[in-house]
Amino acid sequence: MSELLDKAKKIKKASEILKKMNAAEKNKTIMEIAKEIKKNKDYILKENQKDVLLAEKKGLKKSLVDRLVLNEKRIQGMINACNTVINLKDPVGEIFDSFLRDDGLRISKVRVPLGVIGIIYESRPNVTLEATILSLKSGNTVLLRGGSDAINSNKAIVKTIKSGLKKSNIPESVIEIIEDTNRDIVNEMLKLNDYIDLIIPRGGKGLIDFVVKNATVPVLETGVGICHIFVDESADIKKSIDIIDNAKTQRPGTCNTVETVLIHKNIAEKILPGLKNRLEEKNVEIRGCEETLKIINVKKATEEDWKTEYLDLILSIKIVNEIDEAINHIKTYSTGHSESILTENYFNAMKFINEIDSAAVYINASTRFTDGGEFGLGAEMGISTQKMHARGPVGLKELTTYKYLIFGNYNVRE
Missing domain, CATH: 3.40.309.10 (Aldehyde Dehydrogenase; Chain A, domain 2)
Structure with a gap:
């Protein structure tokens, strides 16, 4: 079994467990993750330096190298994002629309998790942490496929996140990262409809266009920014x-x-x-x-x-x-x-x-x-430039869908 399929199956199974977790349990888990990020800061920075040095050796322009860089300030920003998300209201279970029919039938809309989110992203290793905590808080599991340019950083962050998960009641497999950097993996991931409910691409125009054109899994398109x-x-x-x-x-x-x-x-x-x-x-x-x-x-x-x-x-x-x-x-x-x-x-x-x-x-x-943190969302999965479902910084509410709940008293339709 391939790494992709193996981890997709694990994360799908973990999704059913995460859906049952309440806000307190999810918040405790994110708190443990924040503690581990702080504790393992030096390890993360050391692994990040490997990616940065390789990017500089390749002659990547400074503005793109900057997207790779983690430092004390950015690590603290990751910890701050955890604390902000903890303090945000859990959207899962929120009834945001309800009405009572003349026959006594109560029809309501309630927020529920999307399920399994796959995120395909370039550079920016802080996305690994942000995607995890937003997915966790909104009741979703997340399958990460970062770029080869940040592979050491991303693996270090995921390892640290899993250390935090071990100290909670939430299974480690609510987050998985595809370590194989072969680009063919992306195309396979885009077609895992049996395991992934939504794909979010986060990167340059080339990546986003490829995902939109080739995915059979629904896509939330995020932002090329002219x-x-x-x-x-x-x-x-x-x-x-x-x-x-x-x-x-x-x-x-x-x-x-x-x-x-x-x-x-x-x-x-x-x-x-x-x-x-x-x-x-x-x-x-x-x-x-x-x-x-x-x-x-x-x-x-x-x-x-x-x-x-x-x-x-x-x-x-x-x-x-x-x-x-x-x-x-x-x-x-x-x-x-x-x-x-x-x-x-x-x-x-x-x-x-x-x-x-x-x-x-x-x-x-x-x-x-235009940023999830600046807009009070704690973090973001990206900036949506489409109009369906979510627009602008994608935060907790944008990572939920809804279902109708109908309460009756043995009602029948005439």
Whole structure:
């Protein structure tokens, strides 16, 4: 029996046990996991360093190496995520809609776990921990298939998680990781309908497109992020530069990083020189449209730039004549992730948020806030850019479905 099938069977069996666990038992388990993460911090960091050194040896760009890196702060972030999820309300069993018919029949909707979740992801070893605690709390088991670039980190984290599970009443097999890094495994995993209830891909466009096109298991599509910021003519220049700087440079390898800035023609000459200076101080390569090039000396943008998620210190800039042109550009090139307007004009702000149909739409804020932790979810399984079932950061409630409960008194239909 293959590793994939063996672990899929184990996790399916464990799913039936986990469904019966109450919130207190699940919270105790997550607490034990947090303790083990803290206790085994040095071991995890040592294994992570193996992945980082290999990535650097391969010549991976800095922004992508950063996605692999674990450090003291990020380990503490993992522990904090455990504590936050513990304190969140358990969604399982929540009755969120109910009505009583004239004949006394009570019909209610109650949240239940999805069952077995398979997550296929690249880099970011912290996803291993986040996916586990969110799945546990929402009553789901999780089958992990991380990328080969983070295999040492992921195995170390899973080993540590299982140490925590041993100290609880929840079986270790509620989480399993596929250690075989052969890419053919992914294609097999996408077709395990008898064992997996939902697949969540988390990574670049290539991975997500492959999963969507090849899976027979239902897929929750998460986010390629071609994110935009529109600087309206009424925007505060200094504050706008601060926001663009944050949205581009804080962590350029993330899906909520801004990739294109649209600037109203009436403010372009006022903001562009200062914006160029700020970004170039941080080694950002700017690519501008023809009108941008008339104001600042930067590389010329091509049509391909508007379609690109750089995940790097690169930013494309386009000058627009009016807000409608900005909105139309976003509608054309957006991946439905996160967009922001910087403005002092209430009516333009309302127009923007009403007409832009992305998962997260901001007024006067950085797109970097699109994150499960920042949205109070403790962690996330990814940012959903689709519209069915879940949208935006995927947290506990998004990892449940519902069933109808009908209470009667020997009712018959006439």
